[in-house]
Amino acid sequence: MRYAMVIDTLKCVGCSDCVVACQTENNVPHGYCRDWITEAVSGSYPSVELELRSDRCNHCDNAPCVRCCPTGASHIVEGGIVLVTGDECIGCGACIESCPYDARYQHPDGYVDKCTFCHHRLEKGQLPACVSVCPTKCMYFGDLDNPNSEVFQLLKNRKHKTLAPEAGTKPHVFYLI
Amino acid sequence: MISKDNYKYIYIRKLMKYMVTSRRKFIKISALGLGGLATTSAAFGLFKTNPLLDAAIKENVSKKLYRSATYCEVCFWKCAAWAYTDENNNIKKIIGNDDDPHCNGRLCPRGTGGVGMYSDEDRLKTPLIRTTVNGEQTYREASWDEALDLIASKFKDIKEEYGPESFALLKHGSPGSHLEHLFKAYGSDTIAEPAYAQCRGPRETGFGLTFGSWVGSPEPTDIRDTKCLVLIGSHLGENMHNSQVQEMSDAIDNGATIITVDPRFSTAASKSKHWLPIKPATDIALLLSWMHVLIEEDLYNKKYVEKYTKGFNELKAHVKTFTPEWAYGITTIKPEEIRKTARIMAAAAPSVIVHPGRHVTWYGDDSQRSRAIAMLNGLLGSWGNRGGFYFKEKISIPKYPHPDYPKPKWGWHDLGEQYPFAEMGITSEIIKATIPNEDNKHPIKAWMVAGTNLINTLPQREKTIEAINAVDFLVVIDTMPMEITGYADVVLPECTYLERYDGIRSATNRTPSIAVRVPAVKPKYDSKPAWWISQQIGKRIGLGDYFNYNDFEEVIEWQLNKLGTSLDEMKKIGVKHFDRKSGPLFLKEGQDYEFYTPSGKIEFYSQQLANKGFAPIPVYTAHPQPPQGFYRLNYGRSPMHTFSRTINNPNLSDLKSENMLWVNPKVARILGLKKHQEVWLKNQDDIVSTFSIKVRITERIRWDSVYLYHGFGHNNKKLSRAFGKGISDTELISKTVVDPLMGGTGLRGNFVSILTENPHKNSEL
Numbered sequence: 001m002r003y004a005m006v007i008d009t010l011k012c013v014g015c016s017d018c019v020v021a022c023q024t025e026n027n028v029p030h031g032y033c034r035d036w037i038t039e040a041v042s043g044s045y046p047s048v049e050l051e052l053r054s055d056r057c058n059h060c061d062n063a064p065c066v067r068c069c070p071t072g073a074s075h076i077v078e079g080g081i082v083l084v085t086g087d088e089c090i091g092c093g094a095c096i097e098s099c100p101y102d103a104r105y106q107h108p109d110g111y112v113d114k115c116t117f118c119h120h121r122l123e124k125g126q127l128p129a130c131v132s133v134c135p136t137k138c139m140y141f142g143d144l145d146n147p148n149s150e151v152f153q154l155l156k157n158r159k160h161k162t163l164a165p166e167a168g169t170k171p172h173v174f175y176l177i
Numbered sequence: 178m179i180s181k182d183n184y185k186y187i188y189i190r191k192l193m194k195y196m197v198t199s200r201r202k203f204i205k206i207s208a209l210g211l212g213g214l215a216t217t218s219a220a221f222g223l224f225k226t227n228p229l230l231d232a233a234i235k236e237n238v239s240k241k242l243y244r245s246a247t248y249c250e251v252c253f254w255k256c257a258a259w260a261y262t263d264e265n266n267n268i269k270k271i272i273g274n275d276d277d278p279h280c281n282g283r284l285c286p287r288g289t290g291g292v293g294m295y296s297d298e299d300r301l302k303t304p305l306i307r308t309t310v311n312g313e314q315t316y317r318e319a320s321w322d323e324a325l326d327l328i329a330s331k332f333k334d335i336k337e338e339y340g341p342e343s344f345a346l347l348k349h350g351s352p353g354s355h356l357e358h359l360f361k362a363y364g365s366d367t368i369a370e371p372a373y374a375q376c377r378g379p380r381e382t383g384f385g386l387t388f389g390s391w392v393g394s395p396e397p398t399d400i401r402d403t404k405c406l407v408l409i410g411s412h413l414g415e416n417m418h419n420s421q422v423q424e425m426s427d428a429i430d431n432g433a434t435i436i437t438v439d440p441r442f443s444t445a446a447s448k449s450k451h452w453l454p455i456k457p458a459t460d461i462a463l464l465l466s467w468m469h470v471l472i473e474e475d476l477y478n479k480k481y482v483e484k485y486t487k488g489f490n491e492l493k494a495h496v497k498t499f500t501p502e503w504a505y506g507i508t509t510i511k512p513e514e515i516r517k518t519a520r521i522m523a524a525a526a527p528s529v530i531v532h533p534g535r536h537v538t539w540y541g542d543d544s545q546r547s548r549a550i551a552m553l554n555g556l557l558g559s560w561g562n563r564g565g566f567y568f569k570e571k572i573s574i575p576k577y578p579h580p581d582y583p584k585p586k587w588g589w590h591d592l593g594e595q596y597p598f599a600e601m602g603i604t605s606e607i608i609k610a611t612i613p614n615e616d617n618k619h620p621i622k623a624w625m626v627a628g629t630n631l632i633n634t635l636p637q638r639e640k641t642i643e644a645i646n647a648v649d650f651l652v653v654i655d656t657m658p659m660e661i662t663g664y665a666d667v668v669l670p671e672c673t674y675l676e677r678y679d680g681i682r683s684a685t686n687r688t689p690s691i692a693v694r695v696p697a698v699k700p701k702y703d704s705k706p707a708w709w710i711s712q713q714i715g716k717r718i719g720l721g722d723y724f725n726y727n728d729f730e731e732v733i734e735w736q737l738n739k740l741g742t743s744l745d746e747m748k749k750i751g752v753k754h755f756d757r758k759s760g761p762l763f764l765k766e767g768q769d770y771e772f773y774t775p776s777g778k779i780e781f782y783s784q785q786l787a788n789k790g791f792a793p794i795p796v797y798t799a800h801p802q803p804p805q806g807f808y809r810l811n812y813g814r815s816p817m818h819t820f821s822r823t824i825n826n827p828n829l830s831d832l833k834s835e836n837m838l839w840v841n842p843k844v845a846r847i848l849g850l851k852k853h854q855e856v857w858l859k860n861q862d863d864i865v866s867t868f869s870i871k872v873r874i875t876e877r878i879r880w881d882s883v884y885l886y887h888g889f890g891h892n893n894k895k896l897s898r899a900f901g902k903g904i905s906d907t908e909l910i911s912k913t914v915v916d917p918l919m920g921g922t923g924l925r926g927n928f929v930s931i932l933t934e935n936p937h938k939n940s941e942l
Contacts, residue, residue: 015817020828033831045879
């Protein structure tokens with residue numbers, strides 16, 4: 001089993017519902033976020049292009065944050081989800097520095113926090129909060145090892161990309177373009 | 178848009194002590210170090226099979242949550258939802274109801290963040306009464322009894338001295354309907370809401386004159402099945418009209434062509450196959466030219482036009498000369514683009530929607546522009562066809578018994594009598610009738626304002642304030658200390674939608690459905706629901722018969738029973754669907770159909786307009802363009818905010834706390850503006866913005882316009898998060914052009930210059 005998220009940039013309107021849903025679902029303190037919207041504009045008026053996408057931890061196979069964690073608080077669990085054990089985290093910030101996606105922040109309580117793919121919801125058979133709330137249904141989530149899964153099929157049939165491929169992290173958030 | 182930049186500074190500051198090397202360098206090293214190794218994480222021995230869950234996860238897993246049915250009140254879309262509370266009665270989250278056609282289980286960011294309306298610590302907490310201490314006006318806290326007694330005495334005084342009609346109600350949303358009942362029982366029909374003359378009124382007139390039906394809310398657009406969606410200045414996706422945004426997304430999946438006409442590269446424009454970057458204020462020329470192409474190239478829907486429309490020959494003659502070349506000179510849209518897009522629409526017809534838009538009070542000829550949009554739909558045959566407009570249906574909610582309303586001597590209709598096609602109260606006419614004037618036949622002496630922040634809603638702010646200063650009595654009902662509350666004699670704290678019962682929501686959709694709102698928690702502070710406020714005032718002024726219940730719950734229960742359900746059932750399901758009774762959603766091939774127009778046909782030529790001396794077919798009129806050094810002030814919606822009411826919401830201000838001024842790079846170069854530079858705006862009437870705004874240099878905006886999100890620039894210090902953040906577009910809209918058909922105020926004819934020096938340097942705010 002390998003969890004992956006696929007985000008259709010052709011449908012995302014950048015409304016930030018994923019951000020609020022994550023904040024209320026995961027008690028993210030005000031002023032912090034585990035996911036966010038990136039807006040990339042290119043070209044010049046009137047030949048303009050705009051990419052909107054919802055960004056978060058990429059749950060990399062080759063996760064620099066896990067490698068550099070001195071205490072083992074950052075770790076990977078079944079399904080390839082990268083998690084942080086708050087109790088084991090000493091807040092050194094090395095993982096924050098190492099992440100090419102800028103996906104981690106230091107929680108006011110001291111530990112480092114980030115997207116968990118809503119691990120607690122997956123255990124109950126629910127989708128991550130961001131995916132379940134998205135009004136444009138531009139976010140897909142599932143098992144990439146299963147050829148019948150929506151995510152597998154989307155990546156098989158649609159043009160897509162990952163972020164910062166040069167970092168060699170083998171990320172598991174994919175963007176349809 | 179939430180961007181990582183908003184947050185970065187917080188943890189960058191916290192991280193300073195840990196930083197040993199620059200970020201970019203560190204990534205490079207880690208990439209090199211890991212790049213050539215084995216591919217799975219397991220190979221690194223990083224895999225833990227028995228993870229300890231982190232604190233947040235643990236907390237969430239252990240928590241048992243309870244849910245209550247509600248429908249959202251953050252905007253007017255009214256999505257049905259579940260409010261989740263924990264065992265300590267804390268509202269944890271709000272999730273859309275899967276059975277609701279307005280949201281299909283998915284709320285927008287404002288709905289999801291609706292919990293912030295409840296938790297906002299700046300809320301109004303207790304009734305307040307204006308008083309004078311040592312010569313200074315201030316508010317003192319009062320009991321509900323004292324405040325309501327005072328209000329009741331004013332109701333009596335106004336009635337005795339001037340008649341009940343002189344007491345006006347300005348309202349919005351669910352609280353408004355409870356107070357409307359009070360006012361009608363009292364004998365006043367002097368009622369208006371900015372949602373009409375400052376927003377969607379013109380399109381109801383334009384479509385009403387053409388099809389005989391209002392567009393209404395939600396718009397009956399079959400976007401999910403359309404082949405071609407045409408948006409004229411309508412920024413779906415930024416306005417987050419939930420089910421429409423969802424359907425636009427479905428349409429993208431289905432390969433529909435989207436055509437967007439907008440001077441700004443909106444989010445919708447970025448999803449469009451064709452974006453027509455039109456010169457502002459020239460839309461009618463484009464619409465006429467599209468009709469010209471459809472008719473001259475014989476592309477219009479002939480069967481449909483022949484069967485269902487009237488006045489085609491007049492229209493054909495009218496648009497004869499409006500060639501794409503003619504329109505190019507006006508709109509700056511290239512003739513081949515106009516032709517190409519017209520042909521795409523025709524190829525998709527009748528599965529095509531030229532969207533009526535929502536906020537359409539732009540240039541003063543808005544009813545006529547809306548009519549041109551309606552007529553274009555008529556030529557394409559989209560009204561009543563799959564992928565176009567469906568025939569909507571709703572359930573009418575049985576009226577809870579009460580005595581008949583008395584008949585007022587005059588009301589909103591008389592105030593707007595010079596606008597023959599006005600079908601609701603015109604806010605600006607209420608203001609006019611409130612400002613003392615010898616010619617005023619119907620002077621207004623008192624106002625109640627409920628759920629609408631008139632200061633940030635109405636144009637010509639100084640007129641609003643002049644009217645406020647003229648009234649004998651002003652009572653404001655709101656959940657938040659909005660600017661309007663600061664002008665009130667009495668302020669009443671309403672509880673939020675999460676803390677009260679409200680009327681049953683009857684949805685106008687493909688199939689009829691109802692939704693209920695049940696309190697998820699008890700009202701916080703000393704706040705009360707509007708139905709209770711209305712009832713308490715009613716009882717005090719001898720109108721108890723109109724409020725014959727102890728609790729509004731009884732009213733809903735009675736109505737639900739009449740509809741064949743019960744409050745118990747509705748608490749469990751939240752939304753209930755009913756079968757259609759009005760016939761099929763769409764016209765059948767060759768079906769006879771009578772439209773609700775005088776002729777029973779779709780009217781290309783409007784005798785109604787001709788009779789009143791207006792153009793029976795829309796004409797293009799040139800509107801002023803910005804003079805040298807000025808830019809057209811355009812404004813719109815941010816997807817995470819509604820009007821000015823959510824800017825202080827802790828969850829939503831977290832997403833976007835201030836607006837920015839969109840400026841084209843060419844303009845920035847000429848003016849020497851830098852990214853995020855603080856500037857002030859000054860309009861054509863020398864009105865200077867109270868606060869500053871940061872510059873956003875972007876290719877998404879034309880060089881003749883600037884753009885900002887509406888609703889920001891609050892000047893009430895009691896709104897601790899919203900105060901002083903960004904600029905209010907409303908305060909710079911001092912010029913309006915009034916729609917002669919229905920009294921709508923065109924708001925997009927204001928021009929601003931950009932000031933780089935603080936104009937308030939020497940004055941204290």
